[in-house]
Amino acid sequence: MEAVQISPTSGKGLNLEILFSTAERWKLLPTPEMRLVALTEAMLLKGARDYLMENGFIEIVAPHITKATGACENIATMFELSYFGQRAYLSQTGQLYLEAMAMFLGKVWTVIQSFRAEPVADDRHLAEFTLIELEFLGGLEELLSHIEGIITRMVREALKLEDEYRRAGVDVGRLYEVKPPFERITYTEAVELLSDMGVRWGDDLKSVHEKAIVERLGGRPVLVTHYPKEIKFFNMRENDENPEIVNSVDLLLPFSGEAVGGAEREYRYERLLKRLLESQMLKMLIERGGSVEDFDWYLNIYKTFGGRLHSGCGIGLNRVTQFVLGLSDIRGTTIFPLNRESLM
């Protein structure tokens, strides 16, 4: 397939680039540009919820002040706070809480705010963003299908703004092309695809690599599966045939790159414990003064009640908004974007 050059929203009618600035954000609130972003976020959230509820997922409320069980693999970016004198964190993911309930309710979802103390204010990261998370009893194939389904539904819902998008100069045709099945490649295939860029097996994919994968596969959403175990979250389930990889998936989108991350989860207590104790994440947590005991409640569930194969993912709303609107900067994807330079 031919590499496709993706050009950002032209701004024929509106200039969405005014939203890339966080300085004096309040001045931008009355603009039609801000209105379009607000409506887009609302439609995307509605599309996601409609998909989840129609597919039998039950909404649960996950805590936002947590023990270390609210951390994702990127533990260096956790915000800490004193919680009545006790060390606590701001949630980065509700995954472990969803996992616990998926085992008893079957299919669950939540929308949380995910907090990341990103060291630099750039066009790719926010310090707080909206994360749509789902978890269910089942495996990777079903997960891929849910990701295709929910993203398609979100984009379809946003397309109710088609007339406004056309007036604003947003490329609507690109959005109509979003439908299952998405392009799928394995991480190993992706590394081959990027051999001219010096990517080696075992490396994490940087944003420039994600961009190249998307462009080289036609400029549409791409599901990249089966990443190396070493660079992923401790409880991603090992592939039965090749324990060096996990049954994981990242969804890459034009403009924004990784918008969804998910996987099958390890559910056998002994292995889970071993994976946790050997994880880079735990090492970093302990270096920061955190404690493995934070994981007791989570491990106790598997130890006491047993586990069943389950899978889930988190969808970064702002990355989807960025894709839909064709924005080169994530600061333009929400009304009140937070990074180290902006707080309102």
Add this chain to the structure above:
Amino acid sequence: MEAVQISPTSGKGLNLEILFSTAERWKLLPTPEMRLVALTEAMLLKGARDYLMENGFIEIVAPHITKATGACENIATMFELSYFGQRAYLSQTGQLYLEAMAMFLGKVWTVIQSFRAEPVADDRHLAEFTLIELEFLGGLEELLSHIEGIITRMVREALKLEDEYRRAGVDVGRLYEVKPPFERITYTEAVELLSDMGVRWGDDLKSVHEKAIVERLGGRPVLVTHYPKEIKFFNMRENDENPEIVNSVDLLLPFSGEAVGGAEREYRYERLLKRLLESQMLKMLIERGGSVEDFDWYLNIYKTFGGRLHSGCGIGLNRVTQFVLGLSDIRGTTIFPLNRESLM
């Protein structure tokens, strides 16, 4: 009207009281009691969203790490954190952010997590809870109607669990009685109603008083309007005829007491600034080391773009859940309740 004694859910089928304990919460996750609470929360959230979307409200995402503009009147309970070296707070309300956008979008809503560093772990307060907030261009009468509408819709949605409620021993008849118009009294009338309890005009109503009001008015939801200005949030709009009171409303529910708080908002810049500068809240903020400058962005909007009459409210989801399930303890209203003794 005769005083009605309200008895808690009998627990014929299920014992919902097991959920009042936060110790080893993980052990409770597989129980049918927890399942019923989870489903109830999900239904109540869906009912609220359906009402808001059908009535033309637009969802916006409000920040959860904020300046002091994320504080409610109870500023002593703000969680603080270091935000890249800067003082920041965890949101208690998205109200001021919603107000800003209501002025430009007309009708907006959000669901946030509200954080309160409640000094004691008791049966009435959580340190983190779900808050459904709405804001629109319009006045108190319309607000009362929206509160009646959304609460009725939430309860109707929960009643889809009627069969499960009956099996669990939840009094369903009480829920069918929830419909507009709700009982309405003014704060001044409430004080008269409670004269035998030593309540004087100007006092805030304590939970025992809220309970007595509900019982003495028939054991159903009661809207209490027009509180004294002194004890309420700085931007609640003064009543035109009596500037000692504000055009505010609290909704009191059986079992849980105050479940909704709302008001018309002051929208004239000079008055708003004056009210802020004279407020008890600001005094407390500055004593804590906070800054009035945190309100600059918010004041700038009124100063620069002008304001229009708008109103809004926040609905404490857990208080509604407590009412629906007939629980005597708010710790039973959600899967992962947080207070100073519990963190997961």
